[in-house]
Amino acid sequence: MPRKKPTDATPPRRTADRILDVSLELFNRFGEPNVSTTLISAELDISPGNLYYHYPAKEELINRLFERFQKALLPLLKAAPDVRHVEDAWLFFHMLFETVWHYRFLYRDLNDLLSKNRLLEREFQAVLQAKGRAVRSALAGLGGSGELRMHLREAEPVATAMVVVLTYWLSYEYVRDPRHALEPEQAQAALLRGAAHTMSLLLPYVDAAQREHLQALIGPYARVPGAG
C-alpha cells in the first residue's frame, strides 16, 4: 500500500484558505465591485465549480474575510487601556492603520457593501462602536499618566473626530491619487500619514514637554503631499 502523503487529509481546507487569500488580494487591488467570482477562480486556476463548492456566493467570501478582519482588529482594540504615554498611542494607532490597510477593500466601498450585506450592515456598526470605546479608553489612559489634559466635554468630539479620521483616511488618500494610493508600495507612507493625522488631534491637549515629543513623532507625516 503506498504511503499516504501528509498533505492528503487537508487539501479542501487549504483550498478554502487559498481562495480567501486570493480574494482578499483582488478585492484590495481592484475594489470588491470590480472582482467577480469568475476572476477569482481564473486567478487561482481552479474551476468555477470548485470555487462554488467552497463558497456558494460572493457574499460568503466577503463575510469570511470580514470575520478575519474582526479577529485581527478586536484584540488590538482591547489593548487600548494599556495606552498610557504618547509613544504607546503612536504605536497603537499605527497598528490599527496596519489592520485597516490589510482589509482596505472593506473601507473602499463600505457604504455599498453595507447596503447589500446584512452581516456587515449589523457588524460594522459594532466595529465603529468598538473603535470609539478604544479611542476614549486611550484618551483616559493618557489623561491618567498626566500627559493629556482634557475635559470630559472636550474628549467626546475629539474621540469622534479620531474615529472618523481612522476610518476614512485611506479613502481620503484614494481620492487624492486614485491610481496609486491603494497600491501595496504606498502602504507604509499612507499608514504613517493616517496615524499622524489621527494623533495630531491630540496636540492641543498634551502637556508642553510631550507636545514637542509628539510633534517630533508625527511632524514628518502630518503634511499631505501635494496639499497646495
Added chain:
Amino acid sequence: MPRKKPTDATPPRRTADRILDVSLELFNRFGEPNVSTTLISAELDISPGNLYYHYPAKEELINRLFERFQKALLPLLKAAPDVRHVEDAWLFFHMLFETVWHYRFLYRDLNDLLSKNRLLEREFQAVLQAKGRAVRSALAGLGGSGELRMHLREAEPVATAMVVVLTYWLSYEYVRDPRHALEPEQAQAALLRGAAHTMSLLLPYVDAAQREHLQALIGPYARVPGAG
C-alpha cells in the same frame, strides 16, 4: 391657426432637466450602483429610447450632476475669505454640508465612482484641494480677527482633519445607521452634527470668550446619538 402654447419651444430642455432631477433623487436614495437607466426611465414614465436620446450613457447623467455640484460648491468655497468670526464659520460649514447633502450620492460611493469615471477621478481631487484652500482661508480669517490663535504648523493638520470630517461625515452617519441616515428627514440633524464636529476641531484654539460662544453653538450637536 391655433395659438402656440408658450411651453412648446422648450420641452427637450425641460425633459433633460427632469431626467437629471429624478436621477439625482434616485441616486441619493438608493446609491448610484443600485439605480439603472431602466429604473430612471420607469420612474419618469418615459421610454428608455427617450432617456437615451438625452443621455446616451449613465456616465453622462453622473457627469452632468457632478457639474451641478461643482457649480453649487465652488461659489460657496469662494466665500471662505469672508469668514472672520466664529458665527461666520458656523454658517459657512453648515452651508457646505447642505451642498454635500444635496449631492450625497457622490460621497456615498465616491471611491467606486472615481475608479469608473475619468471626469470624477480628475475633478474630485480639485474639489478636495478647493475645500482645503477654503478651510485654510477661513482659519486665516479667524486668526485675523483675533478669535483664533494657531501656529502655522498647527493649522495644516487641523485644516486637513476638517476636510476629512467635511468629506466623510455623512458616510460615518451612514455606517452607524444604514437604513435611515441618508433619508431626507434626517438631513437637518445630520448636517448640524457634521458642522458641529468640523467646528469642534477649532475649540482648543479659540480664545476664552469665543470658546464659550462656540461651545454654545455646537454643543447640542457635538455628540453622536447612541455613542455608548
